[in-house]
Amino acid sequence: MKELTIAMPKGRIFEEAVVMLKQAGYKLPPEFDDSRKLIIEVPEENLRFILAKPMDVPTYVEHGVADLGIAGKDVMLEEERDVYELLDLHISHCYLAVAGLPNTTMNEVAPRIATKYPNVASSYFREQGEQVEIIKLNGSIEIAPIIGLTDRIVDIVSTGQTLKDNGLVEYERIVDITSRLIVNPVSYRIQHERIQEMVDRLGQVISVKPVK
Known part of the structure; x- marks a missing residue:
């Protein structure tokens, strides 16, 4: 029986997904949680895990180097990869929001968004009928309005503490985010029985735990 390869992002999603897999009865080794490896074999379950950057997970799944993946809905919306979403895992709850300095308005001429x-940001403001200039940053998004680079930011908000710590306020909530189990379309056809078994086992875990 061919092993299933699952791509997972490091960090919070990984930690919460590992708990779910264990609750679903998958026997993962004790050192699994603390592993620094990028590829982890679990031969007793016929599983292999690839640990990746969050934005790379759908890419691995789309191109078939991973059969399955666990990715935030924010990544799915941004990347628009050719994969199927099988299950909302109801973990890593957060949301995308528009934020900026308090008591400020956006520039009427070509407002800028970091x-x-x-x-996602382009689509959102287009739907609002607003023409904006999008500036892509890879880190420290909160600093953009503080240093005058942009009028607003669009970023993930979990507790709101990071915005508060940097003197920013939330203006608009765009979309709620949770992590999803995704699958390569070909893998889903070829290994449908095993993949559906995982969906069913994880679904049982979701059904008995409180939804936030």
């Missing part, structure tokens, strides 16, 4: 999510 974000890690240029596609």
